[in-house]
Amino acid sequence: DAKTTQPPSMDCAEGRAANLPCNHSTISGNEYVYWYRQIHSQGPQYIIHGLKNNETNEMASLIITEDRKSSTLILPHATLRDTAVYYCIVRAYNNAGNMLTFGGGTRLMVKP
Amino acid sequence: SAVISQKPSRDICQRGTSLTIQCQVDSQVTMMFWYRQQPGQSLTLIATANQGSEATYESGFVIDKFPISRPNLTFSTLTVSNLSPEDSSIYLCSVEDARGKLFFGSGTQLSVL
Numbered sequence: 001d002a003k004t005t006q007p008p009s010m011d012c013a014e015g016r017a018a019n020l021p022c023n024h025s026t027i028s029g030n031e032y033v034y035w036y037r038q039i040h041s042q043g044p045q046y047i048i049h050g051l052k053n054n055e056t057n058e059m060a061s062l063i064i065t066e067d068r069k070s071s072t073l074i075l076p077h078a079t080l081r082d083t084a085v086y087y088c089i090v091r092a093y094n095n096a097g098n099m100l101t102f103g104g105g106t107r108l109m110v111k112p
Numbered sequence: 113s114a115v116i117s118q119k120p121s122r123d124i125c126q127r128g129t130s131l132t133i134q135c136q137v138d139s140q141v142t143m144m145f146w147y148r149q150q151p152g153q154s155l156t157l158i159a160t161a162n163q164g165s166e167a168t169y170e171s172g173f174v175i176d177k178f179p180i181s182r183p184n185l186t187f188s189t190l191t192v193s194n195l196s197p198e199d200s201s202i203y204l205c206s207v208e209d210a211r212g213k214l215f216f217g218s219g220t221q222l223s224v225l
Binding site: 032034036041042043044045046049087091100101102103104105 | 116155204213216217218221
């Protein structure tokens with residue numbers, strides 16, 4: 001799986017949008033971008049994933065650049081409960097179930 | 113989404129003993145994964161467990177230290193053998209759905225004295 005680079009930490013004010021960047025310059029054409037988050041002491045939670053188009057769900061939006069070498073996870077109105085470590089992962093999915101490789105992630109601190 | 117029950121949630125063990133962690137899923141899944149998360153670190157894949165075959169271990173992890181069972185499509189166990197303080201970590205099981213999303217159990221916090 002390709003490697004990703006994320007800032008180790010970010011702060012965001014409560015109620016504002018949190019924009020978490022991720023670089024994946026060696027991503028292959030069949031690799032998806034996945035985002036997970038881990039709130040302290042819990043198992044990671046799936047947020048969103050995409051291949052080339054921007055995606056949105058009830059939790060977040062995912063913006064992938066046209067060259068697919070970077071992406072941004074957007075939490076539109078961050079709350080204190082969004083404080084967590086956010087992991088950006090690229091992965092080629094097939095029926096063999098390639099594993100996800102977790103990098104260091106970004107520790108997001110949402111402040112009142 | 114899959115619901116995963118992982119037991120125990122935490123344990124304190126003496127060095128030289130073993131701990132077996134159970135992972136139960138509410139649906140049949142082909143692939144189950146075991147991860148370790150050392151204090152302050154990211155997740156590291158230990159092994160992939162398929163039903164009916166031996167687990168596939170990642171570099172740095174061996175079967176003698178981390179034996180895995182996968183007796184059916186909804187259950188797996190990970191044993192951490194011959195415990196030492198360096199094995200103190202959170203151990204997580206996860207499963208994958210048909211769209212490639214991983215779901216995780218709540219983890220087992222292991223402390224070795």
